[in-house]
Amino acid sequence: MTKKITVKKIQSIRGIHDGLPETVCQWQQVESAARTVFSRYAFNEVRLPILEPTHLFVRSIGEQTDIVAKEMYHFVDQGHDHICLRPEGTAGAVRAYLQAGLTRSGLQRWFYVGAMFRRERPQKGRLRQFQQIGAEFFGAAGPLADAEVLAMAWQLVHRLGLQHLTLEINSLGCPACRPGYREKLVLFLRQQTANLCPTCIQRIDSNPMRVLDCKVPQCQQYLQDAPEVISHLCDDCNSHWQGLQAGLTALSIPYCINPRIVRGLDYYNRTAFEIVTDQLGAQGTVLAGGRYDGLVESLGGPATPAIGFAAGVERLALLLPETMAEKAKVTMVAMGNEAVILASMRHADTLRQAGIATIHAGGGTMKRQMKIADREQTPFCLIIGEDECATGQVMCKNMRNGSQQQQTITQAMNTILQDG
RNA sequence: GUGGAUGUAGUUCAAUGGUAGAGCCCUGGCUUGUGAUGCCAGUUGUUGGGGGUUCGAAUCCCCUCGUCCACCCCA
The missing domain is CATH 3.40.50.800 (Anticodon-binding domain)
Known part of the structure; x- marks a missing residue:
């Protein structure tokens, strides 16, 4: 007689899923579309570490952001170093760019594919380990670079055959013009305090621009007349903003202006953009990015303009038709x-x-x-x-x-x- | 972190406090070296886990874990 022994099954960690053949097949479609499109824009692949010093993200993304404040997987290793699993790709790319001493090597066009980690509550299109395809363009200041990067992003989703996607753009201004705008916005918001939700009221002081993308319908109703960044841009930012639109028009990229786009990450300035869908429930953003001219300098390098974006591989895959794994002949x-x-x-x-x-x-x-x-x-x-x-x-x-x-x-x- | 739904065989789902079942899948058979349809037979479960109530729990209660969805946040 053999006694049947039942062993407790070991499960994967919450929000961290296995990629089985059919799923991986879709991921590969996304990746191969990206490789094809990106290579035409002369972007080169880089492979960057998954583990980075915790401090890198604290300095770049911002200590106040949710990502750094409560979503990072961080730990102290045996050598007492503070280490974390990367929650996004841009900071690591900038770190690598500086570490390799490429600041005097002219323009750098990079892309990467890889896993990112954020300890959030899982949901449709939101996992604790997920993959991003990112692109970063270092050294180009003019709006032409923005137009090219946005065009590249658009070509990626276009090549995947995805319909019903919208490219939304906005400008966040720069350190020269944003403070002035911010003051006007705060002034406006203070007059509306009676009508806004508690979170919004809190944010008037901490991060007033975030109030603009509050999803509470009543808030949006009273925010209709809120001052918009794009009508308070300084001359430089405005001509950059106009240049971007001229570029997109010349390239026949359809876009719409969404003055409500703001960024959770601190390092963005001027151009901010998203490609969104209405088919993924609450997680409609499939690709997002923008210009971050101050980041290289804030991580200890020379002032270097840069622009980039990241796309969610799993979110794009959710929009793809079902596929079969590779069959033998x-x-x-x-x-x-x-x-x-x-x-x-x-x-x-x-x-x-x-x-x-x-x-x-x-x-x-x-x-x-x-x-x-x-x-x-x-x-x-x-x-x-x-x-x-x-x-x-x-x-x-x-x-x-x-x-x-x-x-x-x-x-x-x-x-x-x-x-x- | 908060809220709602949910968890039964490999899988999709039944079983309304009284013996845990069906379809699909899988394995074998329906004579010799030929698959899909058909027929026959067979395997499969600590009912996510742990406590409690009860003569008796898949079912009621508590805790915990996972999944899904939303808030939040974001790719």
């Missing part, structure tokens, strides 16, 4: 003694080396092996028994129409390759 069926089995293995390998994805049904009864071929949906079956083995041939069966004929392995290979 041929099932190898072997009937007979060991010599036959070995011959079938050699044949399978010959096919693979010719670039034909092949699975071996593993011997056993004919029926069992044919069922495997059927389940795997391979369009062809190569059957080898003692007869075929003796004549150096295989039975090549077309599983779609049921026809079959004896052929040499080379002939069979041609038949399969011609099938497309």
